[in-house]
Amino acid sequence: xxxxxxxxxxxxxxxxxxxxxxxxxxxxxxxxxxxxxxxxxxxxxxxxxxxxxxxxxxxxxxxxxxxxxxxxxxxxxxxxxxxxxxxxxxxxxxxxxxxxxxxxxxxxxxxxxxxxxxxxxxxxxxxxxxxxxxxxxxxxxxxxxxxxxxxxxxxxxxxxxxxxxxxxxxxxxxxxxxxxxxxxxxxxxxxxxxxxxxxxxxxxxxxxxxxxxxxxxxxxxxxxxxxxxxxxxxxxxxxxxxxxxxxxxxxxxxxxxxxxxxxxxxxxxxxxxxxxxxxxxxxxxxxxxxxxxxxxxxxxxxxxxxxxxxxxxxxxxxxxxxxxxxxxxxxxxxxxxxxxxxxxxxxxxxxxxxxxxxxxxxxxxxxxxxxxxxxxxxxxxxxxxxxxxxxxxxxxxxxxxxxxxxxxxxxxxxxxxxxxxxxxxxxxxxxxxxxxxxxxxxxxxxxxxxxxxxxxxxxxxxxxxxxxxxxxxxxxxxxxxxxxxxxxxxxxxxxxxxxxxxxxxxxxxxxxxxxxxxxxxxxxxxxxxxxxxxxxxxxxxxxxxxxxxxxxxxxxxxxxx
Amino acid sequence: xxxxxxxxxxxxxxxxxxxxxxxxxxxxxxxxxxxxxxxxxxxxxxxxxxxxxxxxxxxxxxxxxxxxxxxxxxxxxxxxxxxxxxxxxxxxxxxxxxxxxxxxxxxxxxxxxxxxxxxxxxxxxxxxxxxxxxxxxxxxxxxxxxxxxxxxxxxxxxxxxxxxxxxxxxxxxxxxxxxxxxxxxxxxxxxxxxxxxxxxxxxxxxxxxxxxxxxxxxxxxxxxxxxxxxxxxxxxxxxxxxxxxxxxxxxxxxxxxxxxxxxxxxxxxxxxxxxxxxxx
Numbered sequence: 001x002x003x004x005x006x007x008x009x010x011x012x013x014x015x016x017x018x019x020x021x022x023x024x025x026x027x028x029x030x031x032x033x034x035x036x037x038x039x040x041x042x043x044x045x046x047x048x049x050x051x052x053x054x055x056x057x058x059x060x061x062x063x064x065x066x067x068x069x070x071x072x073x074x075x076x077x078x079x080x081x082x083x084x085x086x087x088x089x090x091x092x093x094x095x096x097x098x099x100x101x102x103x104x105x106x107x108x109x110x111x112x113x114x115x116x117x118x119x120x121x122x123x124x125x126x127x128x129x130x131x132x133x134x135x136x137x138x139x140x141x142x143x144x145x146x147x148x149x150x151x152x153x154x155x156x157x158x159x160x161x162x163x164x165x166x167x168x169x170x171x172x173x174x175x176x177x178x179x180x181x182x183x184x185x186x187x188x189x190x191x192x193x194x195x196x197x198x199x200x201x202x203x204x205x206x207x208x209x210x211x212x213x214x215x216x217x218x219x220x221x222x223x224x225x226x227x228x229x230x231x232x233x234x235x236x237x238x239x240x241x242x243x244x245x246x247x248x249x250x251x252x253x254x255x256x257x258x259x260x261x262x263x264x265x266x267x268x269x270x271x272x273x274x275x276x277x278x279x280x281x282x283x284x285x286x287x288x289x290x291x292x293x294x295x296x297x298x299x300x301x302x303x304x305x306x307x308x309x310x311x312x313x314x315x316x317x318x319x320x321x322x323x324x325x326x327x328x329x330x331x332x333x334x335x336x337x338x339x340x341x342x343x344x345x346x347x348x349x350x351x352x353x354x355x356x357x358x359x360x361x362x363x364x365x366x367x368x369x370x371x372x373x374x375x376x377x378x379x380x381x382x383x384x385x386x387x388x389x390x391x392x393x394x395x396x397x398x399x400x401x402x403x404x405x406x407x408x409x410x411x412x413x414x415x416x417x418x419x420x421x422x423x424x425x426x427x428x429x430x431x432x433x434x435x436x437x438x439x440x441x442x443x444x445x446x447x448x449x450x451x452x453x454x455x456x457x458x459x460x461x462x463x464x465x466x467x468x469x470x471x472x473x474x475x476x477x478x479x480x481x482x483x484x485x486x487x488x489x490x491x492x493x494x495x496x497x498x499x500x501x502x503x504x505x506x507x508x509x510x511x512x513x514x515x516x517x518x519x520x521x522x523x524x525x526x527x528x529x530x531x532x533x534x535x536x537x538x539x540x541x542x543x544x545x546x547x548x549x550x551x552x553x554x555x556x557x558x559x560x561x
Numbered sequence: 562x563x564x565x566x567x568x569x570x571x572x573x574x575x576x577x578x579x580x581x582x583x584x585x586x587x588x589x590x591x592x593x594x595x596x597x598x599x600x601x602x603x604x605x606x607x608x609x610x611x612x613x614x615x616x617x618x619x620x621x622x623x624x625x626x627x628x629x630x631x632x633x634x635x636x637x638x639x640x641x642x643x644x645x646x647x648x649x650x651x652x653x654x655x656x657x658x659x660x661x662x663x664x665x666x667x668x669x670x671x672x673x674x675x676x677x678x679x680x681x682x683x684x685x686x687x688x689x690x691x692x693x694x695x696x697x698x699x700x701x702x703x704x705x706x707x708x709x710x711x712x713x714x715x716x717x718x719x720x721x722x723x724x725x726x727x728x729x730x731x732x733x734x735x736x737x738x739x740x741x742x743x744x745x746x747x748x749x750x751x752x753x754x755x756x757x758x759x760x761x762x763x764x765x766x767x768x769x770x771x772x773x774x775x776x777x778x779x780x781x782x783x784x785x786x787x788x789x790x791x792x793x794x795x796x797x798x799x800x801x802x803x804x805x806x807x808x809x810x811x812x813x814x815x816x817x818x819x820x821x822x823x824x825x826x827x828x829x830x831x832x833x834x835x836x837x838x839x840x841x
Contacts, residue, residue, distance in 0.1 A: 354738050376737075383740035396731035400753040409749070410739040459739065 018045035019188045019221045020106070024081035025091075027061065027068035038064040040245040041081065046189065046238075049219040051212060053232040053253065056242035057268075057478035058449070062225050065242075066191050070106060071098040086188055104134055107182035109175070111194040116178055117166040123150075123177055124162030130184045149180040154210055171342075172203035179210065183220070190214070193225045200341035201505065202549040208235045227478065229272045230551025233257055241265045257553060271483035272553050273508035275535065305368025307332045307467040307499030308353055308386075313362035313372075315348050315523075322348040324523040325362070328501075332466060335493065335500040337510030337531065339546070340520035346503050349520070350469045353501060354388045355379045367466050384414050387460035391472040393452035397444040403430075403455050404440030410462050429458040432495075433488060450481035454488065461492065468493075471503045486513060507550050511535055519543050571833040578829020584822030588815070592638030599632035603789050612805045622807040625797070630808065633789040634815050640790040641819065644705045644783070645771035649716075649763055651709035656716035657759065661747055663717070664724025675721070682714040690773045694782040704783035708773045712766050719762045723755035730754075757834040764827035768820035775816055791816045 022044050028037035039061040046052040056062040067073050069083040069090050083090045085106060090098065102108070110116055118126060127146035131137045137145065143162070150158035153176040166174060175195060182190055192211060196204035212235045215222050224236060232239050232253060239257070240250040241264065249262040260266045308330040315323040323345040330336045340346040351357035352364050355371050364372040366386045371379060390396035398406060407426045411417055417425050427437035433454040444452055453473060460468055470489065474482035486509065493500060502513045510517055511531055518528040519540065527540040538544045572578045591598055601619070607627030615622045621630035663674040681689070693707035727733060728751060736750050777783035778792025786793050791812045798808035 351734075356734055356738060376743075380740050380742065383738060386738075388735065388738045390731045390735060392731060396735050398732040398736070398750050398754070400756075401749075409736070409741070409745070413740050413745075456735070459735065463739070 018047045020083070020085050020223070021045040022065070022069065022081065022083040025065060025069070025083055026078070026080040027064045027073070028078040028080075029064070030074060030076035036245055037078075038245055039068060042240075042242070042245075042247050044240050044247065044250070046221040046223055048188070048221050049215050050238065051215050051222045051224055051236045053224045053226060053236035053239040054242060055226055055229065055232050055239055055268075057227060057480060059244070060242040061245040062242045063193055064245075066108075066193070066223060066225060070102055070108065070191070071095060072102075072108070103130070103182075103187075104185040105187055106189045106191060107185070107187040109178050109182050109190065109192045109195050111197050117174055119166050122163055122165055123169070127162070127177070127181060127184065130181050134185050145184070146180075149183060150177070152183065152214075153177070153180045154206070155180075170203070171199050172206060175199065175203075175207055176210065179207075179214075183214070183218075186218075187220065189221045189223060191223045191225070194227070195224070196231065197227070201551070202341065202545060204231070204551065205234075205549040208551075211235060228551060229257065229269060229479070229553045233553050234551050241268070268480065269553060271480045273479075273482075273486075273506065273512050274554065275508045275511060275547070275550060275552060305365070306330060307334075307367060308501060309363075309365040309368075310349070310353065311363045311365075313349065313352060313364060314360050315345070315352065315357060316360045321523050323352070323359075326520070326523075326525045328518055328525065328528070330467065330499040330501050332499045333493070333497045334516070335502050335514040337514030337517040338501060338503045338520065339505065339507060339510050339517060341505060341546075343522070344520040345523040346520045347471055350388070350471045350501060350503050353467065353469050354386050355383070356388070384410075384463035385465055386467040386469065387463060387465040389453070389456050389460050389468065389470045389473045392476045393449060393456050394444075394476070396456050397452055399444055402441055402443055403447075406455070407440070407459055407462055410459070414463055425462075429462055430455075432461065432492065433458040448481075449477050450484060453477060453481075453485055457485075457488065457492070461496065461498075464496065465498055467499045467501065469501045469503070472505065473502075474509065475505065482509070489513070507535065507546060519546070568830075568833040572829050575829050575832060577825050578833060581822050581825025581827075581829050584818060585826050588638055588819045588822055589642050591635055592640075592642045595632075595635040595639045599629075599635045601629035601632045603628060603632040603636045604787060605629070612801070612808075614805075615807060621811045622805065624794075624805075624808055625801060630811060633794060634791070634812055636789040637791040637794055637812060638815060638819065640701065640778075640784050640788070641771050641774055641792075641816070644701055644708070644774045645767050648705045648708035648770040648774070649712055649766045651705065652712035652766065653716050653759070653763060655709075656713045657720050657752075659713075660717040660720025661724050661752065661755075664721040664726075665728050665743070665747060665751065667725070671721075674717070678714050678717050681711075682718075684711075686711050686769065687773060687776060690777065691780065691782065694777050699782045699785060701784050701788075704774055704777045707777070707782075708770045711773070712770060715766060716759070716762050719758055720755060723758050724751055727751045727754050761827055761831045761834065764823060764830055768823035768827075771816070771820055771823070 022042060025039055025042040026037050027039040042065050044052065044054070054062045054065065064073070068077065068079045079091050081091060085101065090101065124143065124146055127149060128139070128142040131142040131145055146162055147158045150161055155161050155173060155176050169177065195211070196207050199207065208231060211222055211224065214220050224231070226232060236253045238251065239253045240247050241256065241262065242248070243264045249256060249260065249265045256265060257269065260269060306329045310326060310328045313323055313326045314321070326349060328336065338346045338349065348357055352359050352372070353366070355374070359372045362372065363370055366382065369382060371382055374382070404426050407429050408422055411422060411425055426440055430437045430440060435451060435454050435458070444455070447455065473489070474485050477485060490513065502510060504510050514531055516529065517531045517534045519526050519534070519542065521542050527534060527538065527543050534543060535547065538547060572582065605628060607623065610619070610623050610627045611625060613619055613623040613627070619629045619631065621634065623630055624633070659674050663671040689711040690707045693710055694704050697703035697707060733746060733750055736746050741750070774783055775790070775792035775795065778790045779796040781796070784790035784793055786797065794812040795809060798805070798812070802809050
């Protein structure tokens with residue numbers, strides 16, 4: 001079954017017949033009759049051993065194109081044009097024919113490794129099942145092959161992993177198992193749809209290296225669907241940039257990223273935050289007071305007190321420690337970036353700062369007032385001085401309330417404004433976040449992701465807080481939208497002068513937003529200091545690891561380098 | 562893949578749901594309009610036409626006292642619908658606040674409410690309803706109360722589950738961070754978002770309550786003769802089934818159609834209100 005291991009081939013030798021070639025591919029979802037199709041006239045091809053990146057923002061049709069070819073789309077979707085896989089036309093093949101292709105000749109790896117494995121069966125059972133169903137292998141043969149596959153995707157202790165259950169694996173390990181499953185039938189094409197989006201950067205780097213290695217060693221053709229230009233730069237040979245259902249540019253990755261021809265590609269690249277590109281726009285307000293020793297500021301001394309002072313904060317969930325002995329200060333008008341991977345405790349720290357989470361020990365003071373021991377009722381009058389912007393604007397807005405009602409709710413609670421005066425305040429808030437005041441009658445689902453996040457920001461700023469906690473406010477958004485939201489936050493901070501605790505996993509975003517940065521790992525603060533110093537000359541080895549793992553658009557394009 | 566269809570249009574587009582809606586509207590309407598729609602007085606006795614088979618004068622025949630069967634079925638539907646709906650509304654009035662509190666105050670309220678609910682649930686629905694009705698004494702109001710109490714656990718469980726799920730949503734965190742008190746969080750942010758699930762549960766609960774009412778009346782614990790009710794009619798038709806089968810068949814068919822209508826409507830609503838259904 002296995003193909004003999006091929007020696008890594010040179011780029012020049014790869015000029016062979018592509019395994020997958022799509023021409024004039026069109027995908028139209030049901031209900032799109034009146035509008036443009038999801039994919040319009042897409043041409044692409046990928047050769048054995050090649051990694052093709054299909055890059056674009058949400059709604060660009062990058063997933064629709066590949067899923068349309070494999071028939072993994074809602075019933076009633078029209079797929080037109082042509083897609084040839086190893087000499088066989090896939091368009092018009094029908095569900096029965098495609099079922100024979102999927103998993104065997106073209107395999108797919110999805111974004112969410114957490115939900116794509118069945119929790120009640122062992123990893124080994126699930127791998128063997130694939131081998132038995134698709135290839136009719138016997139139990140012993142399937143076991144041996146399963147083990148071989150796990151070794152292939154770089155999981156150590158394969159024998160033990162086979163007996164284990166999915167919950168015993170980390171996210172990155174699960175994604176490796178998913179890739180192993182996809183490789184089970186030795187497919188000609190592997191389609192990876194945002195395979196690393198749900199993973200931490202240090203884990204992402206490993207998965208990308210694995211995919212690259214599989215293309216080189218096994219000669220599998222890989223179609224990598226991603227929104228992240230840094231990922232493209234790291235692993236792809238060629239790239240197709242999609243925008244609104246069409247391919248606007250394609251070519252060698254070095255050429256497209258280095259000298260983009262199409263205007264959209266240029267704009268997309270410009271909106272990608274870059275490490276080390278800290279410019280005047282991202283510089284903190286000049287009047288921000290130095291915060292280095294503000295821990296000494298006496299509480300209750302009015303304006304002198306920092307917006308947020310956290311001392312020796314610990315949070316335990318049962319026996320698990322989420323945050324352990326963290327001290328951090330945010331001065332008024334200052335932005336402090338809080339960086340860490342999932343499970344580092346950065347979000348828990350943020351929730352403590354807004355009083356949504358009760359600390360196990362330590363103190364949290366907002367504008368000099370201690371909030372850590374307060375009951376919910378006593379906390380309520382203090383709410384107006386600290387507000388939060390959440391990660392996912394789709395779930396942080398009540399779907400049953402109009403945007404106007406949402407913004408009016410806290411205003412009515414804390415302010416005297418009623419009737420027309422209240423309406424004017426709501427309109428002013430929407431204007432503050434650059435939205436049309438007439439939009440106040442709409443419901444959240446009638447907004448785009450970026451607009452929703454603007455609404456969430458307006459809601460947080462309604463009470464003119466002294467401290468804004470922004471927990472990954474842009475990680476659910478497209479890069480160009482992220483750019484606008486970051487711009488907006490910077491501008492609003494300059495106008496209103498609130499202190500900001502900016503939580504993010506993305507070092508480049510943090511560099512752009514904050515004057516100081518704190519790095520968390522496993523609940524502890526490992527490093528803190530001025531942003532420029534921490535990012536250019538990190539003291540802690542973990543900070544260094546994070547910096548190295550961060551995907552970068554400017555990374556020297558591989559192979560041709 | 563935009564959701565252009567509203568839930569109402571999706572319900573009407575689903576054949577079973579549309580049929581359920583039509584059947585429910587027809588039978589509930591006929592029952593509520595019984596005083597206008599009935600061709601005869603349901604209590605008018607006629608000793609010259611005992612056990613008359615269906616005819617032009619009495620389309621569904623007459624009973625052992627010569628009363629018009631069609632008129633009695635219309636009034637019977639009225640009693641069934643009123644008692645069934647009243648019972649479920651009473652149950653919701655008790656179950657919604659309790660479920661809301663249990664799902665939101667997980668430490669204090671939930672253990673107490675949930676354990677009590679489990680205890681009530683341990684009794685089969687009909688056994689509980691019959692037992693309570695027997696204790697309270699036979700009357701239509703007591704029947705509604707007994708059925709309502711036995712309906713509480715189902716609605717409470719749904720409400721608690723929804724409150725539990727929704728209190729983990731970010732918009733609830735955002736409301737708390739915005740200074741919202743418990744009442745605002747519960748009634749402005751959680752309850753409206755649970756409305757769909759509650760509506761479905763209530764629509765499914767009504768036919769169960771109607772069946773229960775018919776059964777209680779059949780056993781003599783609900784509506785009392787001579788007031789017409791589907792259960793009373795079925796009960797008195799037992800002894801004469803061989804001579805006058807229409808006395809059992811027509812009320813039976815009416816009961817089946819009524820519960821079928823509500824059940825189809827409930828299923829249709831569940832599909833129509835499911836946001837994932839929007840893509841179909």
